[in-house]
Amino acid sequence: MRPEDTTKTIDAAIQAAVWAPSVHNTQPWSFAVDGEEIALRADSDRKLRVGDITGREQLISCGAALENMRIALRAMGREALVRVLPDPDRPALMATVRLGEPVEPDEHTLMLYGQVERRRTHRAGFTDQPIPDRLLDELAQQAALEGARLTPIRSTAAVRVLAALTEAAQEVQAQATLFTMDVIRWGRAPESGRADGVPAEAYPREPVTTEPAFAQRDYAHGRPWGGEADRLTATSTGLIAVLTTLADSREDWIAAGQALQRVLLHASAHDVRAAFHTQSLEMVHLREFARQELLSGEYPQMIMRLGFTPDEGIGVRRPIDEVREDTGA
Numbered sequence: 001m002r003p004e005d006t007t008k009t010i011d012a013a014i015q016a017a018v019w020a021p022s023v024h025n026t027q028p029w030s031f032a033v034d035g036e037e038i039a040l041r042a043d044s045d046r047k048l049r050v051g052d053i054t055g056r057e058q059l060i061s062c063g064a065a066l067e068n069m070r071i072a073l074r075a076m077g078r079e080a081l082v083r084v085l086p087d088p089d090r091p092a093l094m095a096t097v098r099l100g101e102p103v104e105p106d107e108h109t110l111m112l113y114g115q116v117e118r119r120r121t122h123r124a125g126f127t128d129q130p131i132p133d134r135l136l137d138e139l140a141q142q143a144a145l146e147g148a149r150l151t152p153i154r155s156t157a158a159v160r161v162l163a164a165l166t167e168a169a170q171e172v173q174a175q176a177t178l179f180t181m182d183v184i185r186w187g188r189a190p191e192s193g194r195a196d197g198v199p200a201e202a203y204p205r206e207p208v209t210t211e212p213a214f215a216q217r218d219y220a221h222g223r224p225w226g227g228e229a230d231r232l233t234a235t236s237t238g239l240i241a242v243l244t245t246l247a248d249s250r251e252d253w254i255a256a257g258q259a260l261q262r263v264l265l266h267a268s269a270h271d272v273r274a275a276f277h278t279q280s281l282e283m284v285h286l287r288e289f290a291r292q293e294l295l296s297g298e299y300p301q302m303i304m305r306l307g308f309t310p311d312e313g314i315g316v317r318r319p320i321d322e323v324r325e326d327t328g329a
């Protein structure tokens with residue numbers, strides 16, 4: 001491969017990585033390129049101070065970025081040789097990704113790659129259009145490829161319990177100054193020039209109520225922020241699904257992020273979007289309750305609603321030169 005082709009491929013992989021979802025759009029990562037290897041690091045300044053003391057959500061976010069890199073490399077005709085958490089002495093080093101053998105990209109990889117910049121988080125109701133069972137099976141297969149499980153929650157009672165846990169967590173967090181400071185720090189003002197944080201245009205000014213209601217994060221915090229809701233009149237909750245892992249180590253969190261991203265990209269290719277409600281997973285006792293009572297002992301990593309919406313959403317990201325530090329791995 002000519003050096004300029006290598007540069008192009010690596011740039012495309014990093015460009016894809018930054019379009020991953022991350023908690024509050026913290027984009028808690030950086031990338032260092034050394035020859036044909038990219039090192040993905042977690043940026044500790046961008047970890048939530050209270051909501052994410054263990055770093056679980058940060059590692060899920062980095063896992064999603066890692067998955068985008070793998071998909072981009074494969075789509076560009078190179079195998080990705082990945083080592084996850086390769087060095088115990090460098091805990092911020094999430095993974096190294098080395099360009100491997102040339103490969104012929106398969107259709108599915110190209111389909112996922114095509115969704116990397118299109119996929120968006122949704123923060124309102126969905127239309128009544130149900131998600132076909134066949135698509136749900138495919139989403140579960142995507143999660144399983146990375147060692148996680150995506151479980152659709154079919155029981156009305158279980159959905160109500162998850163909605164109640166979300167409500168309880170949201171209420172408690174809203175009363176806690178330190179929790180609130182995390183959310184305020186990452187709420188982005190309307191028309192702000194900031195390239196991170198949750199854009200005020202990415203949620204409706206008046207929360208859209210579904211039945212049962214899944215509490216949204218309060219990024220506006222009493223300010224008149226939020227997009228016009230007239231294009232967001234749908235009020236279906238959508239399908240609730242939980243992404244779980246069998247264990248709860250740092251490796252599991254990165255795997256959960258990779259699984260999440262495959263699920264979201266595959267869903268996006270079929271015009272299905274996800275809304276997340278992860279407040280209860282930031283509170284040890286509520287997370288443990290969900291694990292024991294609803295999820296057969298598996299560890300919940302993400303709680304989401306899935307469905308159809310005409311809304312396209314908006315996304316902001318930091319430019320590549322802000323996340324690259326090419327001093328060698």
Ligand SMILES: Cc1cc2nc3c(=O)[nH]c(=O)nc-3n(C[C@H](O)[C@H](O)[C@H](O)COP(=O)(O)O)c2cc1C
Pocket residue numbers: 019020021022023024025026057058060061064119120121122123197198217275276277278279313314315316
């Ligand atoms: C671990 C994790 C937890 C998240 N939790 C929530 C949440 O509770 N509420 C929410 O609205 N979005 C949540 N999100 C979505 C992010 O806010 C979103 O990915 C980010 O703002 C970037 O926007 P985009 O996904 O539209 O590109 C979460 C994302 C991740 C990776």
